Amino acid sequence: MSRDVYVHRRTSGPRAAAGWDRRQVLMNNLRTVLGRAFPRLIGLTREPSWLLFEVGLPFLTTSAFVLVYRALQAPPEYIGFVVVGGAMTAFWLNVIWMMAAQLYWEKDQGNLELYFTAPMDMMAVLFGMAVGGMLASCLRAAVVLVVGSVVYGVHFSVDQWLPLLAVFVLTLAALYGLGMMLASLFVLWGREAFHLTQLLQEPMYFVSGLNFPVGRLGFLGALAVALLPLAVGLDAMRQLAFAGGTIAFATPSPAVEVLILVAMSVVFLGLARFCLRTMERLARHEGRLTARWR
Amino acid sequence: MTAADARGPVAPALGRGGGGFDRSRADRGGLATTWRAFATSARLGWQMEANWTDPLLFFIYSVAKPLASALILVLMVQIVSGGGTGAASARAFVVIGSALWAFVLAGVQGIAWSVLDDRERYRMLKYLYVSPSDFLIVLVGRGVARVGVGGMGAVITLMAGVLFLGVPFDAGRVDWAAAVVVMIGGLAATVALGILMAAICLQTRQESWSYPEAVAGSLFLLVGAVFPLAVLPLPVQGVSLALPLTWWMAGFRQAVFPATISSVGGSGSLFQALTGAAAPDTAMIVLALLVTTALVTLVAAVLFRRSEGRAKDRGLIDRTTGS
């Protein structure tokens, strides 16, 4: 084998090779997003069984709550609330399992130390995970929305499509920012943070009003709207998707909630960057970046 | 040189007292061995899952999660029905069903996940399998421990329901005998279903962790946990009536909380259409529970042995799928 294969890039020396300009840094991070999304996208085509579980399972859960409302002879708008909530659950689960907890799995499998010894930014890795999981989440949400609407006869009345789309995008931005923050905790806390993920399911569904207008929680609902992107995003989407209905949401208007979401996106993404750097420094200090101590 | 010298040294005598291999050790023990295997695996399961020494984990798994699930349903009832007596009855219905569901999740998902945990995370499955204990007994022991852990969450939810959420409980009206029989039958059915899921997971490669979740999710819709069966289409109700968990839920409500709505009967239910009665009585529930539980247990045991044999034949017991 020719030794040419062992020489790919010519640099004058290690210190020259270590100095990257801003363009190189940006391109590295963009390519990292692509690279990390890659296994998720490939996995969709190679393991088609995900279709049944990623799509079928959420539909079962949504159906259970729909049937509870039917048993209670609730107004039809509530069925719609459950369907929309079920669709957004897909993104929330993607955030907590495919992003926040993912770094814990990476550490368990030995990938985390390879990430931290590579030059890219960890936020690019997390964003790549989010992008990679987005396709499955969107499909899951779409199936719940469409099939749920058809099977359970949900009628949407959307007056303003652009604000609805904007709310959806902002909700995702805030959710993924929150997910990145949580990911940094997982790097430090390890197995304990995995258990914390469990706490972010049913209790989060309750305080976010996944199956009912969050305003009915009173003060707790108000707090949720102020702090939780899932709560405020879901509420704004319901108000826009079922405009002109008779149900009282008892929450701020969609315009105000959009501003809350913008603020949340900026704050969570900024905090995520700070937390990831701080947590990496702490993890290096305490030796928690690797799972196995050989 | 004598003939004995020519023969060379004689091998030590085998069998007891001969100082060599004791063949009787290879014979299967009796009931005592089975009980020991069951008790050891139950203790192992309890120590692994109970979390009672870790307050945070105990809070998450035995308090926060089950309570939050119940509260979601309670709030749904409250929003729609307000504060009337109908609401109180519906509230009790969903709280009891949600509490009992903790047993089901622990049993059905928990046993299957024990197999997957041992195969994928701890890499212990092959060692458990080649140990002298019967693998099925070991799994049953782990399953019972998991159900016990789930029971902690169930008890806490029921207590919270009675104390804070208006679930009516009158100790004087409880049919204790029926309650005990129903609980034994229901938990046996839960463990049997868990063994069935474990049998399936021994064979699966991809998405193994999702099969128990999918089955539990389907059961949630079918057994009258949080809504009466009358809401379901009639053919689906037929499937529900064949499941032991349906009778377990109904029996527990009837025995312990007799003021709550029946999940099996009611207007529009298949049960009423078939029998003419508004709701089943205790004797009918217990009989249906015992028959369906026996059937499920038999099917689970047969399928598990078949799955075990197939897994051994295909070398699946010591593989790791990376799932």
Next chain:
Amino acid sequence: MPDLPHATDATADHAIEARAVTRVYKARPAPVTALAGIDLEVAPGEFFGLLGPNGAGKTTLIKIFTTLLLPTTGTARVFGFDVAVQTKQIRRIMNMVAGGEQSGYGVLTVREQLWMFSQFYGLGVREGWSRVDELIEAVGLDAQRLQRISSLSTGERQKMNLARGLLNDPWILFLDEPTLGLDVSAARVVRRLVGDWRAAVPGRTVLLTTHYMAEADELCERIAIVDHGRILAIGSPAELKRMVQRESIFRLELDHLDGGPAVLAGLPGVVHASPAAGADAGAPVDRQTVAVNLVLIEDGALGGVVGALGGLGSHIVALAKSEPSLEDVFVELVGRGFDDVPGEPPR
């Protein structure tokens, strides 16, 4: 053949530099000191080894250099970059390959897995694919390029890991027990690949940790023997062995020796001559040989011995030089073998 780059950076005198590095882990019941004051310098282009038993602190030290761990006290630098604060710079010029690595995504093929990492290391999209294909061929994984990594054997996986380690043309490669768990031929291939890669560009540095003495002896130009978080000795393999045994020891097998080994004891350069065990005692008497252990001041004295034997009419049937191993060096320094437990009698 492209112009080969050289390490011309004048600001980095050392590829690796550690000054009074300690590392203490918080643990119950008491903190664990993994490194107890390490001072180390590795020159650019050197193949340096850290040799020691399990738990000596080798992996802890390599984790500090690869920016996975901070030292508790002391400083460490890689090509002049401080491991504590200049992590990005270090990560751009180094790579790491560890033994027993099971990382990766099982659903991806070898080619895809490597391409994914090429993106992390800053290669372009198309550049990454072509670079991956070159390295797959170089490490001998051509037949497995489209195979899912979950189905690779241990040796194949380690070749893939090595290819990953070479993707970004690192100036320094950290190898943490890279042949752990590999069979003899696979280990040999990995060592050869590392050697070829290093030889391609002057200035490329390798830091190897291992507890396989033969591997350290074969590959490393200098070795640091580590135990309980301290460096016990540093030097080339030959220098380290000379610490234990300054003389040259030979075992001769002769057809006969009139007068026995004592006749050799007085020859110039001979320190000691004694009968050796293991001559073919079972052979017919007329074919039995005489074995002699000979301790000489230096190798050069052997010529005089051979000449004297010729004068005595003895013919040499076999001649073997006996050298101490690196474990002998370790035993000399520490008082126990690699596998012996401290405080218990040696095996």
